[in-house]
Amino acid sequence: ALPQTVKIVEVGPRDGLQNEKTIVPTEAKINLINMLSESGLPVIEATSFVSPKWVPQMADQVEVMKGIRKKPGVSYPVLTPNLKGFQAAVSAGASEVAIFGAASELFSKKNINCSVEESLQRFEEVMKAAKEAAVPVRGYVSCVVGCPYEGQVAPEKVAHVAKRLYSMGCYEISLGDTIGVGTPGSMTKMLEAVTKEVPVSALAVHCHDTYGQALANILIALQMGISVVDSSVAGLGGCPYAQGASGNVATEDVVYMLHGLGIETGVDLSKLMDAGAFICRTINRKTSSKVAQATCKL
């Protein structure tokens, strides 16, 4: 049986914009987040407290955090790769954070310059500080069904990393198909392994649409009991491993499917599309959402 309600975690302002070439003015980021808040989304990933040297798009992290209109009942998690980032985030007013692990050794080395084990140790520091500050932490695992460097990724490895993050204290683990290569076949195998180690109620899926498989993969995940889905308004954020190919799945398309299934999300699709239209105009980009494309033209 499918879940009656699905929580959508909107990653557009962070994961989406991080992978867009055009630097978005702070004002526009704040406006986007405010519009998303109005659409009924329960969780909106606002920014990332990484060094601006690495991710210039997120250089205005403090201003964004302080500038947004926080809607009651809505969470605004931010990425914190290490203790320093965590401390900066909390000073800027963040009340939820996220940490980012990988199921692939090579990906971990190339992406954050350390092994998976080393990254987990860094996160222990963040977890400790977060616990003391009573700040909830969400854990991400990337490359769960494929790695741009290693190719295939063993489901057991994904389960191991997910379990570690969960045992450390992450309240939720988001499983990311970073390069979008997953299919209902590989998703099923991976989720079977992970659900042996982490309760399904603490799991989320973060599917990329690079090979057009995202919605089918999300459907399979729902059928296996997952009720938290990450997506990005207008499908913002291409794939850094396949130039010009799509990346994040579009929130509008996910919401369309969920509502068609009779699943509640709390999201007003037309307000969501307004937010999508706004950001696409701002960065002069066509939406990647098929629902947005179709609806504009009927």
Add this chain to the structure above:
Amino acid sequence: MGNVPTTVKHCLSYRQIIEEYPWFRSWLQEEKEIVPTRVKIQLIDMLSTTGLSVIEATSFVSSKWVPQMADHADVVKGIQRVPHVRYPVLTPNIQGFQDAVAAGATEVAVFGSASETFSRRNINCSISESMLRFEEVISAAKDRQIPVRGYVSCALGCPHEGRIEPSQVAEVAKKLYEMGCYEISLGDTIGVGTPGSMFKLLQKVMNDVPISALAVHCHDTYGQALPNILTALQMGVSVVDSAVAGLGGCPYAQGSSGNVSTEDVLYMLHGMGIGTGVNLDKVIETGDFICNALGRRTNSKVAQARNRTL
């Protein structure tokens, strides 16, 4: 929706091969520029080498209505027929059927609608009038032992009427099946369906037409085609229509996508361990060919990703 692995195995044990109907005819019909006959023939010949077992080649409608298909006889005569591959053609009426047979067609298709308004606007007659026309075709086809496939359009929604009840679709599907169509393809003409409406549709139609005689023809206008196809597979459907490179926009939503791309469907099916007999690389190559010939970008995400992977 059922337990996923069991349903997938069910598919495998009943039908090892998922048949694909690349809807070459449909998207070509949407192309504004007339595609040269030799390009059409080359496209079909390339598709014939990919392992696809059914390739809908052309349409014997009056060239007055669909100029793109005016060369229908030349196409049928010009293609290199590969053994074990079938090349059905659309025949809206007895005239079209006779022309198709004269040109050498060995399988035909008729196209009904679940929506009265769509029927009247698309083929200028009511659903029941269209059924009479099809009866003539099917009768003539029976005499010559030519198989007939039936299509039902607007199965999950109509651009004019909006909501379409599963019972409306079931009625038309049942009629076509009882008249003698060996297979009924249910088409989400404007791509508005979701796994929710697909499930309800199939649940109803399965009461009147055996699941083994059903196919799904999903449009990707709202990005829902693959989850809709997945839902259909889980319910036992094992025949899927698609179009190489996903070409063929939606005539009801200017600029939007229409047909689901064969490459993306294959990627999903193969990823699920479902046999199709089709070589994905060859389909991608064929998609590249026709996109170059038409000066168009592919709508297939798989093709886009493959072409751009660093």
